[in-house]
Amino acid sequence: MRVDVVSIFPEYFAPLELSLIGRARANGVLQLGVHDLRTWTHDVHRTVDDTPYGGGPGMVMRPEPWGEALDALTPAEAPPPRLLVPSPAGAPFTQAMAYELAAEPHLLFACGRYEGIDQRVLEHAATRMPVTEVSLGDYVLFGGEVAVLVILEAVTRLLPGVLGNAGSLDEESHAHGLLEAPIYTKPPSWRGHDVPEVLRSGDHGKIARWRREEGLLRTAARRPDLLDALPADQLDKRDIAA
Numbered sequence: 001m002r003v004d005v006v007s008i009f010p011e012y013f014a015p016l017e018l019s020l021i022g023r024a025r026a027n028g029v030l031q032l033g034v035h036d037l038r039t040w041t042h043d044v045h046r047t048v049d050d051t052p053y054g055g056g057p058g059m060v061m062r063p064e065p066w067g068e069a070l071d072a073l074t075p076a077e078a079p080p081p082r083l084l085v086p087s088p089a090g091a092p093f094t095q096a097m098a099y100e101l102a103a104e105p106h107l108l109f110a111c112g113r114y115e116g117i118d119q120r121v122l123e124h125a126a127t128r129m130p131v132t133e134v135s136l137g138d139y140v141l142f143g144g145e146v147a148v149l150v151i152l153e154a155v156t157r158l159l160p161g162v163l164g165n166a167g168s169l170d171e172e173s174h175a176h177g178l179l180e181a182p183i184y185t186k187p188p189s190w191r192g193h194d195v196p197e198v199l200r201s202g203d204h205g206k207i208a209r210w211r212r213e214e215g216l217l218r219t220a221a222r223r224p225d226l227l228d229a230l231p232a233d234q235l236d237k238r239d240i241a242a
């Protein structure tokens with residue numbers, strides 16, 4: 001997968017050299033390009049923002065540098081990238097979207113700053129490529145950079161060969177639309193707290209049932225909204241003890 005990121009703070013992406021994402025790049029699973037938006041400014045002050053039409057606080061990111069940046073990063077001969085713009089006004093980012101993005105050959109991230117990017121940039125881009133404004137949650141950040149780090153981590157870990165034990169993908173929270181059960185390791189007793197007997201029983205059927213039950217109970221207690229989103233056949237409400 002190729003990923004390009006455009007930002008006025010490209011140094012935000014230095015951490016991507018580290019940890020698993022670093023390994024994904026090393027083994028070629030991920031090709032990452034980070035670009036400074038000011039590359040596509042031509043004035044001596046390398047201006048990327050201006051005052052908002054209609055008045056109001058703050059500044060807006062000018063369309064011209066973004067237009068040239070997206071042109072430069074959308075190769076004419078290859079299939080167009082998918083443009084992702086982190087935004088408080090975006091569609092919720094979910095594990096389902098992470099899987100969707102992990103299947104894309106080329107992602108192009110635009111990091112907004114100030115009050116945001118001139119809307120015409122997205123309108124024009126949408127004539128050439130799929131454009132998705134994506135929200136990480138109902139709060140406001142200074143810019144899209146941190147959101148891109150989160151999205152890239154959620155997506156990269158789904159790519160083949162990035163996670164050591166691929167099995168760990170299908171039991172984690174949100175893998176089946178539920179929260180995962182509590183997990184334990186040695187010692188069997190710690191500060192008076194014991195590991196649930198069933199997990200040490202060796203009865204794998206019983207353990208799987210216990211984990212599903214615990215996952216359902218946790219989901220009902222902490223995220224009832226996820227229960228409502230489950231396909232009916234996946235959940236018999238009677239599964240959850242009253």
Ligand SMILES: COC(=O)COc1cccc(COC(=O)c2cn[nH]c2)c1
Nearest residue numbers: 087088112116117135136137141143144
């Ligand atoms: C068209 O889209 C834009 O112009 C985006 O512009 C901005 C402006 C300020 C901050 C951000 C970063 O995203 C968030 O704050 C965010 C994402 N998820 N939850 C909060 C983006």
